[in-house]
């Protein structure tokens with residue numbers, strides 16, 4: 001069974017993370033989630049005031065509140081633990097998706113800094129030549145951001161910026177989220193119907 005590592009960092013766009021985790025959970029795939037401490041704050045701020053801080057509490061909370069039909073396929077790993085199986089190249093996930101990705105995490109990824117489990121797993125996935133997608137979000141981007149993103153792209157990381165499109169004629173915030181998550185799924189080779197593919201303007 002395929003294993004996906006889903007990382008949430010403290011950038012705006014918690015909705016994307018929720019949608020992505022829910023979609024992956026509907027498929028027959030194991031999913032390990034890691035959330036940075038700022039990521040927990042943003043989840044609380046953007047999604048739900050009652051979002052807890054402790055990892056076990058978060059797991060129980062999302063199993064109760066989110067659309068997760070296969071809760072047994074979901075686990076959470078603590079950002080400050082290097083004991084997790086995903087920290088080792090011998091047990092690396094098949095795919096890593098950082099959604100959303102801060103400029104801080106992108107910078108640390110680009111420099112090979114490995115001070116928490118998120119950075120360590122990125123380092124591991126890179127050395128094991130596994131597929132990594134990041135969904136960076138910041139506005140505007142400074143030169144350091146752009147240089148780090150370029151470096152990550154040159155290292156083979158897929159950069160799917162949190163830039164929803166409007167040619168789909170979105171009717172809600174949820175539609176905007178669906179488009180972005182759909183683009184991530186496209187790059188994972190996962191079929192979906194989250195948005196309609198462009199078929200000309202008629």
Ligand SMILES: Cc1cc2nc3c(=O)[nH]c(=O)nc-3n(C[C@H](O)[C@H](O)[C@H](O)COP(=O)(O)O)c2cc1C
Pocket residue numbers: 008009010011012036037038039041042045101102103104105106137138139
């Ligand atoms: C509500 C909120 C929204 C934020 N949005 C962004 C963002 O879109 N992009 C970004 O790079 N940082 C953003 N930040 C700042 C990061 O959370 C901060 O730099 C943090 O140290 C990143 O740590 P992490 O990469 O370990 O999650 C935001 C912070 C808050 C509180």
